[in-house]
Amino acid sequence: MNYNNPARTQAVILDWAGTVVDFGSFxxxxxxxxxxxxxxxxxxxxxxxxxxxxxxxxxxxxxxxxxxxxxxxxxxxxxxxxxxxxxxxxxxxxxxxxxxxARHSALIPGALETIGQLRTQGLKIGSCSGYPAVVMAKVVELARQNGYVADHVVATDEVPNGRPYPAQALANVIALGISDVASCVKVDDTVPGILEGRRAGMWTVALVCSGNALGLTHEEYQAMDAQQLAGERVRIHGMFAGSRPHYLIDTLNDLPPVIADIDRRLAAGEMPQGS
Missing domain, CATH: 1.10.150.240 (Putative phosphatase; domain 2)
Incomplete structure (x- = not known):
């Protein structure tokens, strides 16, 4: 048998608070x-x-x-x-x-539709969080009531080492039956979450505006003027620089074009570890 680079994305591993639920990670x-x-x-x-x-x-x-x-x-x-x-x-x-x-359990606006779009492309949806399993059980149930069910969930106390170690992301790879870590995309709003994806050998996407880095409600985010938001993007990009995310986007809703670009790069023979 010979090794062949994966030709396209197989799975997206999503964080929870600040990524899919709880805009601003409150x-x-x-x-x-x-x-x-x-x-x-x-x-x-x-x-x-x-x-x-x-x-x-x-x-x-x-x-x-x-x-x-x-x-x-x-x-x-x-x-x-x-x-x-x-x-x-x-x-x-x-x-x-x-x-x-439950006070902060609302899905991030547009997230459910975006995840649905990813599923239509054949992508599996893994997930992990810094929450322990007893908290994740409640988060998962609240999300289910709002229409979101991930294909797999890994809490921080279900692996020997949580973020920034790669164990949670890799546990998703095993559970989802993914053939190559290079065909996975880790999406997170925190530096430890991006490091987790990097160390797992995945493509990484940092969220700039929906999570912990900006730390605003959706309404506050929408009310920002363009100049103020541009300044915050510069600050947050600098904050993520050391963790070397492959992409930085505002919210999960900006992910589909990134997946298309990753598929292009994989088809050209590019691997996440090489960039």
Whole structure:
């Protein structure tokens, strides 16, 4: 048997919050703020957004390692936060997240139609998230009620290592029966999610406006003037630069032309690892 480059895209691996649901990715960020507040430690929305895309325990650990937050924790408790303290915050975060996830469960406008268009092209729809399985169960059910059902879902605690490791993306490859990782496209609104796709050997597409990077509601996004939006795009492109996404687009609705271009590149013999 000989190896042949894949000729076309087989699957799209989609993130959830900020990609398909929850325009602006508010569900996780707001709950981080509330969970820390219950320990009398102030964390801003901007700080909470910083490590977005990681598993939630690792996200909290990363926040606690930030000098400003660590200092506020030390002021409240007389010491820097330990792993046990991180677990205590995580244990409070989880029920808050489950309780309030429905507030930010709406599908991103146009996402359902875009995913339908991808399916008509024969693409499988995988998915993964920084949420653990107990939260994902509720997210998936709420999405189902709104008409979206992915072909496969992988939560961050269903693999040995979450993002930026490639395990979740690769678990989708196995479950969906994909013949070559180079025929997969990972779509995400966070740097860890793009790194996940890169390390899995996939094409990667970073979302600039619908997720954590811009951090606005759909209405706020639509109300931005062209000059302001252009400036934000420059900032966010810079934020993603180190993770080297193959494409940057505003929202999932801009994905079909990207898939067409990837198919063109695959047909010409180009592979994601080479660019």
């Amino acid at each position: 569900a996780p960020t707001q709950i981080f703020v509330e969970a820390f507040a219950e320990f009398d430690v102030q964390v801003s929305i901007e700080e909470a957004r910083g490590p977005m895309g990681m598993g939630k325990w690792e996200h909290i650990r990363t926040l606690c390692d930030q000098p400003g937050i660590s200092a506020r924790y030390a002021q409240a408790f007389g010491r820097a936060p330990t792993d046990e303290d991180v677990t205590a915050i995580y244990d409070r975060f989880m029920p808050l997240q489950i309780e309030k996830i």
